[in-house]
Amino acid sequence: MSIVARVYGYPPAHNAGSEWMLHSMLRPLSERGHRVTVWLSHPGSMEKSYDIDGVRVVPYQEGADFAAEAQKADVLLSHFENVPLVSGLARARRIPVVVICHDNFATSFHNAAGADLVVYNSQWIRRDGEIYYAQYPREFLPRRTLVVRPPVIAQEYRTTPGDHATLVNLNSDKGGDLFWQIAAWTPEWTFLGVRGAYGQQVMPPTRLPNCEVVDGVPGSSMREHVYARSRVMLMPSLYESWGRVAVEAFASGIPVIAHPTPGLVESLGEAGIFAYRDDLNAWTHALKALRDPANWERASRRAKARSAELSAAPDLQEWCEAVESLRDARRRTSFRVRGLGPGALVDEPSLPEVESSGPHRKEA
Numbered sequence: 001m002s003i004v005a006r007v008y009g010y011p012p013a014h015n016a017g018s019e020w021m022l023h024s025m026l027r028p029l030s031e032r033g034h035r036v037t038v039w040l041s042h043p044g045s046m047e048k049s050y051d052i053d054g055v056r057v058v059p060y061q062e063g064a065d066f067a068a069e070a071q072k073a074d075v076l077l078s079h080f081e082n083v084p085l086v087s088g089l090a091r092a093r094r095i096p097v098v099v100i101c102h103d104n105f106a107t108s109f110h111n112a113a114g115a116d117l118v119v120y121n122s123q124w125i126r127r128d129g130e131i132y133y134a135q136y137p138r139e140f141l142p143r144r145t146l147v148v149r150p151p152v153i154a155q156e157y158r159t160t161p162g163d164h165a166t167l168v169n170l171n172s173d174k175g176g177d178l179f180w181q182i183a184a185w186t187p188e189w190t191f192l193g194v195r196g197a198y199g200q201q202v203m204p205p206t207r208l209p210n211c212e213v214v215d216g217v218p219g220s221s222m223r224e225h226v227y228a229r230s231r232v233m234l235m236p237s238l239y240e241s242w243g244r245v246a247v248e249a250f251a252s253g254i255p256v257i258a259h260p261t262p263g264l265v266e267s268l269g270e271a272g273i274f275a276y277r278d279d280l281n282a283w284t285h286a287l288k289a290l291r292d293p294a295n296w297e298r299a300s301r302r303a304k305a306r307s308a309e310l311s312a313a314p315d316l317q318e319w320c321e322a323v324e325s326l327r328d329a330r331r332r333t334s335f336r337v338r339g340l341g342p343g344a345l346v347d348e349p350s351l352p353e354v355e356s357s358g359p360h361r362k363e364a
Helices: 017-031 066-070 079-091 106-112 121-133 177-185 219-223 244-250 262-271 280-288 293-311 315-340
Strands: 002-007 033-042 048-053 057-058 076-079 096-100 117-121 145-147 164-168 192-195 211-214 228-235 257-258
Touching: 002 017, 017 033, 017 096, 017 244, 017 293, 017 315, 033 066, 033 121, 057 262, 066 079, 076 079, 076 315, 079 096, 079 106, 096 106, 106 121, 117 121, 145 177, 145 219, 145 315, 164 177, 177 192, 177 211, 177 280, 219 315, 228 244, 244 257, 244 262, 257 262, 257 280, 262 293
Parallel strands: 002 033, 002 076, 033 057, 076 096, 096 117, 117 145, 164 192, 164 228, 192 211, 228 257
Antiparallel strands: 048 057
């Protein structure tokens, strides 16, 4: 089976959470014997095609043949700004299309309308998607939906925690400003700031003696260079639809202090330590409490338990089976076309309907 994706960037050069989620979903498809190719839509630092965990990546500089190759695919896939182009190609060639929704923005839901499979990265994003689609006629709705929480293979991130309070991505929306304030008010802690894959990184006019800043780290190196140095993760994000870094940290029993965005509340569950991002005192008090070894141990046990709970979820198995069912649906349609002869009109490929509790929903 040939699966072709077109996206803005991809690991190891582009290390945003959405791209690592996509990779962690494409990787098991490759392991099941499918041919998976990712075509990049934006020039990056990688200028030659390369393989990562069985996934073939074609950089923008070599991507002139994307449209021709896409027409040969069994399934097309995309997210964010590439969805309209990929969906147009898919409709023209009657190829099943998969759209991943990483957020609850209206543009994301609008672009995913009519897709054969829409993947939401959390339950709360799915609920917002159902509310959005409820106002439209049935023919505009996704044919099938599935929730895949950004998969984290815990053993690939598990390590012995270090001694730093860490923030990954120092842009203002991720809490870069607050990071420096917390560091100034809790000098008993040492802090680690990791430059992010996007956004203007916030830096103070004068470096604090208890702070260190390192350049962005590829996902495959986060265990060694970030989690092995971290005792607490800070996530004062303005917006997180899920919060992959938190779940990666949980694999090592590293407690996470987070602003209660809907995504972080869902991903961290009972293991989360929550503080509003505009309440500096809440952050400093939480950090001071975690200086107590007994408090830290209790928080660490909750983090490990949540990691085990998420690792046991069948999301990836359901994802792979959903993608493979798209190929089977296309084969059935192709057979009908061949049987009817040239010029025959057929319905678009469809998936088996399943019962759902939401409005107009066909749920995996």
